[in-house]
Every structure is written in C-alpha cells, then in structure tokens.
Amino acid sequence: MAEGFAGQGFGGPGGRECPARLWALVVAGIFVLGLLFCLPAGAQFFEKTEPGQSPIRRLSARELNYLLKVAEEPLVALKESRPPRPLTDSAGTGALNQTLPAVVTLWLDGQILARAWEIRQPQPLVAGVEALSAKVLDSPDQGRVPTIEEWPRVKVGFAVLHQLAEAADEKEVAKGQAVVVLEGFTIGLGLPKDMTGQYESADLLSKACQMAGLRPNAWLLPDKLTIFSAAVDEIVGQ
Secondary structure (H helix, E strand, C coil): CHHHHHHHHHCCCCHHHHHHHHHHHHHHHHHHHHHHHHCHHHHHHHHCCCCCCCCCCCCCHHHHHHHHHHHHHHHHHHHCCCCCCCCCCCCCCCHHHCECCEEEEEEECCEEEEEEEECCCCCEHHHHHHHHHHHHCCCCCEECCCCCCCHHHEEEEEEEEEEEEECCCHHHCCCCEEEEEEECCEEEEECHHHCCCCCCHHHHHHHHHHHCCCCHHHHHCCCCCEEEEEEEEEEECC
C-alpha cells in the first residue's frame, strides 16, 4: 500500500518536477498569508480565533446605559403590572451587535440577590440581555427570585466580558477584571462590583469558587478547575 501511494505521487514521467511544484505552492501560500495579514479583513479574521473573544471595542457609557435599561425593563414591567415592552435602540448598533458573554445581576440592599449569565454560548448583546433579564426573574443561575415586597428595593446590574481567556495562575487575575471558574458544568463567577475596597487576586478567586458552590480554596487545585479572566464593562442602576 505504501509503495502504491508513493508510486502515484512521485513515480512516472515528470516525477522529478514535483519538488519544484511543491516549492511554488509554498511560496504562493506565504504570499497569500501575507496579504491576509496586511488587509483589514485578514487582520480581523486572524484576531477572531477563540469563541467568546472579540476584537471589537469596549462599550461606551451610552451603550452601557442603554443595555442597563434593557436589563431593567422586565423588573420595571413587574412593578407596573404590565408586560415587558421592547426598547427602541437609540445607542447605535455597532458594539451592541457583538456576541459576548453577559451577566445580569439583581442587587438588594447592596448584596447579590440573583444572577443570570451566559458564558458558553453568548448571543448578540441586546438579545442576550433580554434573555438574561427574563431568566434572572424566573430561574437565576445564582440566588433567588425577589419577592413582591422586595421589588421596590431591587437594583439591576449588567456586565459584559471582553477577551475571556484562560488564566495560567492567580497572578493573571487583576483588579477590575471578571473571573470565571469552571468545574465540569458548574460555573462560578466574580465581578469587580462584587467586592469593595482593595483585594488580592486570591480573594476574587475564592469568591468565584464560593459562587460555584466549591470550597473557597478550590482554585488552588488547577488540575480540577479551569480559571478564566476577562476585562469587564459593568454598570448598576441607581
């Protein structure tokens, strides 16, 4: 079988020309790759290498406020005893069309009451926030649904994670970043606003592990956990 394959590839008349043809193909391939890297479309293609990562810009304050209103709408509708209504997109569509991991949090008296997230299979931001806003009031990933008596005191927060990447160790998790801890199908999530004042990377990792239902020091077992860190845009309603 090996001889037959070799005979088909290199034997017969013109067999000596194959090395030259191979070199020509290699040179052509290098030339095409060079064009891809030089052209803007090519650069974007090579930047989008991992799911959940995006080379598109961070959100502006206006865009964050718009997404916060999208997140708040289901809760406002409950307070006003009406069905939720779609909002008019007045913040533009560029960054809002990004497909990024997102988180919606309900805060009660400064503490996390409920939280819903989509890390593994994110949607475009507006649709993703709408889905998470409904989920956090129905079946949150963390915490519980607010009671009717609690609704007037509940605040809504929204966060989007940029450049989600696996962290080699705790030193790669910095202040101002989000941290995601995965153990099988279990997710622990920590956001900058979850902790006030000064903190070390280990504190945030411990918090995220607790949110996943794990021991606070579970992050010290890298063979059992996968830790991701990300830049985060986050806002909480007033």
